[in-house]
Amino acid sequence: MKPYLAQAKTEIKLALTQGESLLVTIGIPVIVLVGLSLTKALPLPSTAKSATEFLVPGTMTLAIMATGMVSTSIATGVERSYGVLKRLGTTPLGRPALMAAKITSILVVEVVQLAVLAVIGLLLGWHPVGNWGLFVVSAILATSGFAGIGLLMAGTMKSEVIIGAANGIYLILLFIGGIIMPISSLPGALETFARLLPAAALSESLYHSIGIGGTIPLWAWLNMIIWAVGAPLIAAKSFRWEQ
């Protein structure tokens, strides 16, 4: 227990003190939320009565994706290429406790991010409608999926490649993840493709659980469950501890 606590404390501290990482995990989601709520520069879903109803769930999706996938892949990739993971292998920490500490750190950072976005959303006039229980379930499923993708990258790619790839995927999903504009405004084939990726399912689920209410569609549940189970499994199978 003591090694796990020491590791979790350090992971959280590192995650919350790195400038580049904070830009992606908190800075960009906040800028997108404030900017698009005030300017209404992009289309909103026809079901939305206000911009924040759509953009708060959207930017929370972006935040979860940033921590689960971008930060995790880059940080763990660096640890792998610098021999940190190797070095930890012969300490009493052990791999299960290391993984548990990483998950703890991801969840703590997400709570901070979501709290910041919720407060800003409320200031911008957001009135959450829906079911917070579904919000929590969706967020956890999506975190597992994104963290799985992040660890898959961290365990198989070189650290310089990871930085480019993770930020690239972040940018693509920002546009086709139902985050800044509804996927229904995408061309037909791209919309179908977007539904297969993990971001759109989460933004759709959050839109219903804390945006406008209503039921989360089946495709979104299926998508989140498949990514939540599949990505960590593939990551675990392919993870190489030493570069």
Add this chain to the structure above:
Amino acid sequence: MTTIEVNDLYIAYGEKIAVAGISFQADSSEVLTILGPNGAGKTSTVESVEGYRKPSRGIIRVLGLDPYKDLPKLAPSIGVMLQDGGIYPRMTPLQALRLFHGYYRDPLDIDQLIQLVNLQGALRTPYRRLSGGEKQRLSLALAIIGQPEVVFLDEPTAGIDPEGRLAVREVIRNLKSKGVCILMTTHELDEAERLSDRIIILDRGTIVAEGTPEQLMTASRGDSIRFSAPGGLDLSQLELEIGASVAEDRAGEYTISAEATPERIAKLTSYLASKNIAIGDIRAARSSLEDVFFALTGKTMDPETQDKPARERGSRRQR
């Protein structure tokens, strides 16, 4: 129970055989050094004993445990200094020490450890901006923070600063007095000679010599007299004159395999004078570990060609 027991260790990477069936032991309060040239199999051997890799064949026991299978059980009792890195680049020495302090049941006091490895001046500098010597000293501190019974030092003095060299010596002395078993690899003959109780010389995956530093040095050529003179001297006549065997190592470089007594040197010089042969230099030489090493492996120990795998050198450049 012997602290470290290695029996018929055999390590192959695909077709390539890194270690070809070696056996050795090390006990508590003992410093065992594995010395060897490029690609001799030193790191492969140590990393197998540390539990990082499963040997292709053979049995390894550390404190009675199989390090690969029982690593979680063994980890609290061992301390490891890797050849390179192992610290998160943004982490400061203080953060790293506090983190590792949290891993162990009965860790050393952080302040004392900082004094011991002399890191007071760099406590809040991120790891990536530390000098090579500071990195090595931090890595050494982290290897001993958990009060281990067995310590592994892979090239502890490679690229180290003078302070670090002293810290390594001090730490090893300290550990030995506490009964710790130390397995070390090095390229540096001086360090091996100074610090080891026993040395294993490894070449191309096999042990070519083993013993205390003194045993190894007497086993080789013993004391000798070296001198330089024009090439192609008549050796048999010289041998007769001085009563010891003489060899021409390289053109114009000669070694007399005998103790450098004043009489013998006088005989040598008077013989050369009688033949009117110019003499370059003359010196009494004790055989060093370097000679032993050269005699056994046909290689010199060049610190510039250390056996870092290419990938590690690559990741070094990124910093």
